[in-house]
Amino acid sequence: MTHDKLPLEPLFDKIEELKPRFIDRLTRAVAIKSVSADETLRPEVAKMADFLVDELTALGFVDIQKKDLGIQPPPVNDPKLPLPPVVLARSGADSSKKTVLIYGHYDVQPALIEDGWNTDPFVLTHDTVKDILYGRGSTDDKGPVMGWLNVIEAHRQLGWELPVNIVCCFEGMEESGSVGLPELIAQEAKKYFSTVDATCISDNYWLGTRKPVLTYGLRGVHYYEIVVSGPAADLHSGIFGGMVGEPMTDLVKVMGSLVDSQGRIQIPGIAEMVAPLTDEEDKLYDPIDYSIDDLNDATGAKISLHDNKKDALKHRWRYPSLSLHGIEGGFSAPGAKTVIPARVSGKFSIRTVPNIEPRKLDQLVVDFCNEQFAKLGSVNTLKAQLIHDGNYWVSNPFNDNFTAAAKATVDVWNIEPDFTREGGSIPITLSFEQELGKDVLLLPMGRGDDGAHSINEKLDMSNYINGCKTLGAYLHYYAKQ
Amino acid sequence: MTHDKLPLEPLFDKIEELKPRFIDRLTRAVAIKSVSADETLRPEVAKMADFLVDELTALGFVDIQKKDLGIQPPPVNDPKLPLPPVVLARSGADSSKKTVLIYGHYDVQPALIEDGWNTDPFVLTHDTVKDILYGRGSTDDKGPVMGWLNVIEAHRQLGWELPVNIVCCFEGMEESGSVGLPELIAQEAKKYFSTVDATCISDNYWLGTRKPVLTYGLRGVHYYEIVVSGPAADLHSGIFGGMVGEPMTDLVKVMGSLVDSQGRIQIPGIAEMVAPLTDEEDKLYDPIDYSIDDLNDATGAKISLHDNKKDALKHRWRYPSLSLHGIEGGFSAPGAKTVIPARVSGKFSIRTVPNIEPRKLDQLVVDFCNEQFAKLGSVNTLKAQLIHDGNYWVSNPFNDNFTAAAKATVDVWNIEPDFTREGGSIPITLSFEQELGKDVLLLPMGRGDDGAHSINEKLDMSNYINGCKTLGAYLHYYAKQ
Ligand SMILES: [Zn+2]
Ligand SMILES: [Zn+2]
Ligand SMILES: [Zn+2]
Ligand SMILES: [Zn+2]
Numbered sequence: 001m002t003h004d005k006l007p008l009e010p011l012f013d014k015i016e017e018l019k020p021r022f023i024d025r026l027t028r029a030v031a032i033k034s035v036s037a038d039e040t041l042r043p044e045v046a047k048m049a050d051f052l053v054d055e056l057t058a059l060g061f062v063d064i065q066k067k068d069l070g071i072q073p074p075p076v077n078d079p080k081l082p083l084p085p086v087v088l089a090r091s092g093a094d095s096s097k098k099t100v101l102i103y104g105h106y107d108v109q110p111a112l113i114e115d116g117w118n119t120d121p122f123v124l125t126h127d128t129v130k131d132i133l134y135g136r137g138s139t140d141d142k143g144p145v146m147g148w149l150n151v152i153e154a155h156r157q158l159g160w161e162l163p164v165n166i167v168c169c170f171e172g173m174e175e176s177g178s179v180g181l182p183e184l185i186a187q188e189a190k191k192y193f194s195t196v197d198a199t200c201i202s203d204n205y206w207l208g209t210r211k212p213v214l215t216y217g218l219r220g221v222h223y224y225e226i227v228v229s230g231p232a233a234d235l236h237s238g239i240f241g242g243m244v245g246e247p248m249t250d251l252v253k254v255m256g257s258l259v260d261s262q263g264r265i266q267i268p269g270i271a272e273m274v275a276p277l278t279d280e281e282d283k284l285y286d287p288i289d290y291s292i293d294d295l296n297d298a299t300g301a302k303i304s305l306h307d308n309k310k311d312a313l314k315h316r317w318r319y320p321s322l323s324l325h326g327i328e329g330g331f332s333a334p335g336a337k338t339v340i341p342a343r344v345s346g347k348f349s350i351r352t353v354p355n356i357e358p359r360k361l362d363q364l365v366v367d368f369c370n371e372q373f374a375k376l377g378s379v380n381t382l383k384a385q386l387i388h389d390g391n392y393w394v395s396n397p398f399n400d401n402f403t404a405a406a407k408a409t410v411d412v413w414n415i416e417p418d419f420t421r422e423g424g425s426i427p428i429t430l431s432f433e434q435e436l437g438k439d440v441l442l443l444p445m446g447r448g449d450d451g452a453h454s455i456n457e458k459l460d461m462s463n464y465i466n467g468c469k470t471l472g473a474y475l476h477y478y479a480k481q
Numbered sequence: 482m483t484h485d486k487l488p489l490e491p492l493f494d495k496i497e498e499l500k501p502r503f504i505d506r507l508t509r510a511v512a513i514k515s516v517s518a519d520e521t522l523r524p525e526v527a528k529m530a531d532f533l534v535d536e537l538t539a540l541g542f543v544d545i546q547k548k549d550l551g552i553q554p555p556p557v558n559d560p561k562l563p564l565p566p567v568v569l570a571r572s573g574a575d576s577s578k579k580t581v582l583i584y585g586h587y588d589v590q591p592a593l594i595e596d597g598w599n600t601d602p603f604v605l606t607h608d609t610v611k612d613i614l615y616g617r618g619s620t621d622d623k624g625p626v627m628g629w630l631n632v633i634e635a636h637r638q639l640g641w642e643l644p645v646n647i648v649c650c651f652e653g654m655e656e657s658g659s660v661g662l663p664e665l666i667a668q669e670a671k672k673y674f675s676t677v678d679a680t681c682i683s684d685n686y687w688l689g690t691r692k693p694v695l696t697y698g699l700r701g702v703h704y705y706e707i708v709v710s711g712p713a714a715d716l717h718s719g720i721f722g723g724m725v726g727e728p729m730t731d732l733v734k735v736m737g738s739l740v741d742s743q744g745r746i747q748i749p750g751i752a753e754m755v756a757p758l759t760d761e762e763d764k765l766y767d768p769i770d771y772s773i774d775d776l777n778d779a780t781g782a783k784i785s786l787h788d789n790k791k792d793a794l795k796h797r798w799r800y801p802s803l804s805l806h807g808i809e810g811g812f813s814a815p816g817a818k819t820v821i822p823a824r825v826s827g828k829f830s831i832r833t834v835p836n837i838e839p840r841k842l843d844q845l846v847v848d849f850c851n852e853q854f855a856k857l858g859s860v861n862t863l864k865a866q867l868i869h870d871g872n873y874w875v876s877n878p879f880n881d882n883f884t885a886a887a888k889a890t891v892d893v894w895n896i897e898p899d900f901t902r903e904g905g906s907i908p909i910t911l912s913f914e915q916e917l918g919k920d921v922l923l924l925p926m927g928r929g930d931d932g933a934h935s936i937n938e939k940l941d942m943s944n945y946i947n948g949c950k951t952l953g954a955y956l957h958y959y960a961k962q
Contacts, residue, residue, distance in 0.1 A: 219719065223817040232781025238700065238905020241832050242744055242802030243776060243793050244784045249740055249805055252827075256737035259730055261857035263723055295724060300713025303725045303860040312724050321723030323821050324730055328814070330807025331828060336704040336869045338830055338905075340804050347812060349819055351722050376742035379784040388817045424719020424819075 003407045006476050012412070012469050014154045019465055022150045023133070025055070026464070027124040029106075029142040030135040036084060036107035036176040039077055045084040045172045048106045052087045052145075052170055059152045061089040061168070065192075069173075069180035083180050084172025088192055091152065092165035098197040098479060099165040103432065104145035105174030105203065108137035109453045116455045131461040138459040139446035144202035144467065145170060147445055151472040163479035167196055174203070174428070182431045189435045198401045198478065199432045199440040202471065206447045207420050211289040212409050212470070214402055215442035217317060217421030218429060220352035220392035222361060226254060226369055227345040230380040235340040245379035247344050248330055254382065255346045257372045259322040263305050263315065265350070267368040270320060270361065275354040277318070284397065285310040288418045317421035321351045351423060352392045362386045393430045393440075394421070400481035401441040408473030412466050443474060484888045487957050493893070493950050495635040500946055503631045504607065504614070506536070507945070510587075510623040511605040511616040517565060517588035517657040520558055526565040526653045529587045533568045533626075533651055540633045542570040542649070546673075550654075550661035564661050565653025569673055572633065573646035579678040579960060580646040584913065585626035586655030586684065589618035590934045597936045612942040619940040620927035625683035625948065626651060628926055632953040644960035648677055655684070655909070663912045670916045679882045679959065680913045680921040683952065687928045688901050692770040693890050693951070695883055696923035698798060698902030699910060701833035701873035703842060707735055707850055708826040711861040716821040726860035728825050729811055735863065736827045738853045740803040744786050744796065746831070748849045751801060751842065756835040758799070765878065766791040769899045798902035802832045832904060833873045843867045871908045874921075881962035882922040889954030893947050924955060 015022075034048035035041045049066055056064055066085035084107065092099075111121035119125040124135040137143070148168070155162055173179050185193070206213045228247040235244065259265050290309050296302050306312040315321065329344035331337045352361065369384035395402065397419045409417040426442075433440045445467035451457045496503075515529035516522045530547055537545055547566035565588065573580075592602035600606040605616040618624070629649070636643055654660050666674070687694045709728040716725065740746050771790050777783050787793040796802065810825035812818045833842065850865035876883065878900045890898040907923075914921045926948035932938045 221719065221819060223819070230780075230782060230784045235780060236905060237802070237804040237806070237830060238702065238832060238903070239797065240780065241804045241904060242796035242800055243786060243904075244780055245742060245744070245786055246804055248807070249737075249744075250742050252733045252737040252805060252808075253742065256730075256733040261726055261731055261734065261859040261861075263726070263730075299711075299716060299721065299725055301711060303711045305724060305726055305860065315723035316720065319723055321718070323718040323722045323727055323819070324733060324811070325718070325818060325820055326729070326811025326813045326822065326825075327733075327808045330805070330813075332807045332809040332811075332813055336828070336830070337806060338702060338704070338804070339806055341807065344807075347817070349718060349817070351719060378742040379786065380742075422719070423722060423724075424717060 003410070005411060006473070006480070008411060008473050008476060010158055011154055011160070011472050014158050015150065015465060015468050015472065018150065018154055018157065021153070022146065022464070022468065023126065025149065026133065026138065026143060026146045029146055030124040030137050031122055033122050034107050034172065035110045036173050037110055039081055042081060042084070045107055049085050049087050049172055052106060055149050056089045056168065059149060059156065061091050064089040067184055069184065072179060086181060086184055087168065087170040089168040090166065092162055094165060097163065097165050099167060099195045100475060100478060101167045101169060101193060101196040101199040101432070101436070102148050103169045103199060103201045103203070103428070104148065105141045105171050106145060107172045107175050108140065108142065109175050111136040118456055121457070132458050133461060133464060134456055134458045136457055138457055139205070139450035140452035140457065141174065141203045143459045143464055144445045147202065147464070147468045147471050150468045151475070154472065163476045165195065167193060178428050181428060185431050185435045193436055196436050196438055198438050199436065200401070200443055200474065201429060201440060202443050202445050204422060204426070204442050204444045205450055205452065206444055207418060208289050208294060209447045209449050211415065211418055212413050213418040213420040213444060214397065214405050214409070215420050215422060215444065216397035216402060217394035218392060218425050219317065219421070219423050220390050221349050221425050222352060222358065222386055223347065223349040223388040224365055224384060225345055225347050225387050226251060226382060226384045227343065228380050228382045229343045231340070231342045234342045237338040237340050240340055244340070246340050247380050248341055250373060250376055250378045250380050250382065251327065251344045251346050253376055254369055254372045255324055255348065258324070258348060263321060265320060265322045267364055269364045270356065273356045273360070274319060277314070284419045285313055287416065288313060288420065316423040318353050320353055320356060322348060324348045354392060354394050356392070358389060358391060390425045390427045391430055392425070393433065395439060395441070399439050401439040401478065404477035404481050405441055405443050405474045407477040408470045411473050412469045443471070484891070486892060487961065489892060489954050489957060491639055492635055492641070492953050495639050496631065496946060496949050496953065499631065499635055499638065502634070503627065503945070503949065506630065507614065507619065507624060507627045508605040510627055511618050512603055514603050515588045515653065516591045517654050518591055520562055523562060523565070526588055530566050530568050530653055533587055536630055537570040537649065540630060540637065542572050545570040548665055550665065553660060567662060567665055568649065568651040570649040571647065573643055575646060578644065578646050580648060580676045581956060581959060582648045582650060582674060582677040582680040582913070582917070583629050584650050584680060584682045584684070584909070585629065586622045586652050587626060588653045588656050589621065589623065590656050592617040599937055602938070613939050614942060614945060615937060615939045617938055619938055620686070620931035621933035621938065622655070622684045624940045624945055625926045628683065628945070628949045628952050631949045632956070635953065644957045646676065648674060659909050662909060666912050666916045674917055677917050677919055679919050680917065681882070681924055681955065682910060682921060683924050683926050685903060685907070685923050685925045686931055686933065687925055688899060689770050689775060690928045690930050692896065692899055693894050694899040694901040694925060695878065695886050695890070696901050696903055696925065697878035697883060698875035699873060699906050700798065700902070700904050701871050702830050702906050703833060703839065703867055704828065704830040704869040705846055705865060706826055706828050706868050707732060707863060707865045708824065709861050709863050710824045712821070712823045715823045718819040718821050721821055725821070727821050728861050729822055731854060731857055731859045731861050731863065732808065732825045732827050734857055735850055735853045736805055736829065739805070739829060744802060746801060746803045748845055750845045751837065754837045754841070755800060758795070765900045766794055768897065769794060769901065797904040799834050801834055801837060803829060805829045835873060835875050837873070839870060839872060871906045872911055873906070874911045874914065875902070876920060876922070880920050882920040882959065885958035885962050886922055886924050886955045888958040889951045892954050893950045924952070
């Protein structure tokens with residue numbers, strides 16, 4: 001892609017110049033232990049919201065609100081535990097400009113140095129040899145959130161007007177299920193968010209470590225349970241083995257019928273719903289920086305079902321998959337207990353993609369389980385049901401939002417980004433798209449090896465600084481699309 | 482069966498007369514909390530051994546020994562925990578008489594009134610309306626052990642000589658795996674037990690509640706584990722689902738291939754090893770007091786694989802069965818975790834019968850698992866192996882030992898006993914038979930609903946008193962065979 005470059009060098013230079021301030025900002029953010037999963041740290045999460053309010057105020061944001069989401073619903077230890085607020089803020093209200101909604105989260109995953117961190121997780125530590133910043137939240141998601149603030153600061157110091165109006169939506173419960181946020185988005189869609197033209201979320205990662213990506217799709221997930229019931233209580237296999245139908249026998253047969261060892265779903269009707277691969281989409285896979293070796297490195301074993309990058313990634317991103325997660329109710333301890341379990345349940349899930357119809361999928365799955373069970377001629381009873389679902393999301397990677405981000409990436413990194421999807425789901429993406437009716441872009445800052453939820457979470461300095469440049473350039477290109 | 486009755490009425494009358502003393506003996510035995518599974522109660526187990534020594538001494542037994550079995554091997558909390566002794570004693574050394582070895586155990590299952598007992602489990606409680614004795618150990622196995630002592634006491638009070646020499650072998654670890662006993666039997670086979678002609682074990686139950694039985698067979702058990710390994714660590718199904726081979730998929734397929742929902746083992750070569758059913762054996766099933774309704778009552782559901790008593794019992798006793806016990810390593814908790822387990826193991830066992838060759842069975846099973854796995858074309862690895870086994874036991878129900886017991890049963894209960902087997906294993910039976918090279922008889926005292934290992938364990942008074950008569954009469958008939 002070649003494009004008419006905007007004159008953004010002064011912005012990029014200013015970002016380089018402000019690097020010490022930006023490191024300081026991230027250091028102060030990381031120091032706040034805003035772990036949403038730890039009830040005892042809820043005051044720290046609140047403190048992090050206040051930190052953002054102070055920063056936003058200093059940067060000239062207006063209409064700053066801490067949206068109260070009420071009390072956290074069970075299960076909680078403290079029945080009066082307040083949910084962290086959603087911080088809303090806006091910069092600019094120029095009706096001649098487009099408005100971009102920026103989403104990020106200010107809570108982080110738990111972290112204890114005893115878990116194996118090389119440094120204090122809540123002290124941002126600069127490894128000056130590798131030029132890497134270590135700390136909890138450095139990449140997920142305090143780095144990107146500070147990135148947006150850094151962009152604003154650079155503009156102010158340059159005396160530049162922002163090319164778009166900005167609306168911030170920063171939540172403090174992302175690592176704990178985004179409780180309350182979907183409702184808030186729905187409530188504010190025609191109010192605080194009424195002028196939004198596009199949403200940009202910087203809360204995922206490059207596919208690998210070498211090449212920037214833009215993410216245009218997420219698979220959905222439908223989670224199912226099969227329960228097989230027989231006797232009123234567990235039986236002793238010495239006494240009853242051979243005389244009675246055993247629920248575990250039926251369950252493994254039904255579960256074994258769902259998918260083959262090559263990962264091919266055996267339930268008829270699902271493959272037919274999958275959107276055909278277009279040439280245009282297929283071409284997106286050609287340049288992607290990924291290999292089967294990368295997959296083998298990630299799994300620590302040679303268990304790839306495909307011998308080439310493109311097939312592997314398509315099965316990760318644009319085809320459905322079915323995983324069996326486990327069986328409950330049986331004997332699953334050390335030793336040799338001779339039990340016939342009375343009631344066993346199996347759990348499995350299907351990753352969904354366009355154009356799988358959710359309710360039709362559920363019907364196909366439940367019908368198939370019932371049919372397979374009927375074939376067994378069992379004396380027991382089976383019940384299969386959906387227990388949880390979240391829909392897939394896919395965007396047009398050639399729309400204005402993505403095109404702007406692609407141009408920004410080329411300017412900063414001097415390379416075309418890979419267009420990727422993610423195999424897992426980020427439900428809030430769909431909430432923004434559906435409630436606001438506007439395009440959503442996933443524009444990651446960090447790399448695939450940042451260890452977002454692991455020990456020694458990190459953000460490469462180049463990703464932090466170039467990430468700030470990319471976020472800033474994106475706003476300028478989007479303003480011109 | 483008609484037989485020349487021996488003149489045992491005086492013995493039976495004496496037993497009736499001594500009933501208060503026999504209840505008192507069992508009361509004193511039940512009061513001792515000889516729970517072998519509870520390390521803190523080990524002194525009570527030792528006290529129970531002393532109780533037996535005192536009783537045996539008072540009844541004129543000689544050569545009484547408390548055989549030290551040393552320290553209990555791990556896992557234990559107290560590394561110096563002594564094993565309960567095996568109590569040996571003999572009565573009579575008349576080389577013109579046969580010698581019968583009597584086995585019983587003086588330890589009991591744990592019991593707490595909080596578990597739901599209607600009465601204190603360690604206070605033998607006589608429900609005079611139902612004429613039932615309640616208490617831990619009443620039927621398993623203090624009732625039968627006291628029964629043998631009662632028989633000796635009745636003979637002494639009558640001034641009768643015992644018709645056989647008796648060797649007692651009472652252990653205190655039966656409920657905890659009979660640790661050390663097989664080695665002791667082997668050691669004493671040519672010493673303390675050298676003159677033994679037959680063994681009688683009274684430590685099982687009638688099939689039902691109405692008809693006495695003699696037990697001539699026990700199935701064995703071979704316990705297997707299948708482990709399927711793939712990635713180095715658990716993977717997220719959103720990221721890797723569709724790209725990699727999943728161990729759980731392979732495991733349920735292999736486990737699902739082992740047996741069908743009608744309980745038919747699918748591993749070739751096993752059925753061929755099963756001893757053919759003879760007419761004589763088949764006829765043993767005709768009179769047995771059992772019905773499919775009894776099975777449904779026991780399981781609390783209509784899950785019988787057979788529509789008639791004979792087929793059901795044959796599959797419980799004389800045909801092998803295969804039960805899948807559970808799967809370990811997967812997700813088996815509430816909720817909807819989207820994990821691809823890295824390593825999963827499945828456990829199953831086969832109940833064995835004559836003439837299944839143990840090592841050939843293991844080879845067939847392991848080969849079959851490997852073949853089924855090979856058919857899957859999986860990228861993962863599978864290992865199937867035996868982790869525990871115990872052999873089946875079957876006796877000739879028409880031998881002198883059983884014939885004597887059958888005659889005794891007819892005299893006492895006025896009905897032919899049913900000849901039954903048990904679906905489960907009692908490994909010590911095989912130890913006695915193999916080490917001593919003599920016939921073993923299982924001659925139960927209690928009923929099928931006694932709740933041996935449950936709350937409210939009981940022994941009907943009629944079973945206790947008629948049981949004593951049966952044990953006594955058995956000795957007399959065995960002496961004449
Ligand atoms: Zn995040
Ligand atoms: Zn996260
Ligand atoms: Zn017992
Ligand atoms: Zn027992």
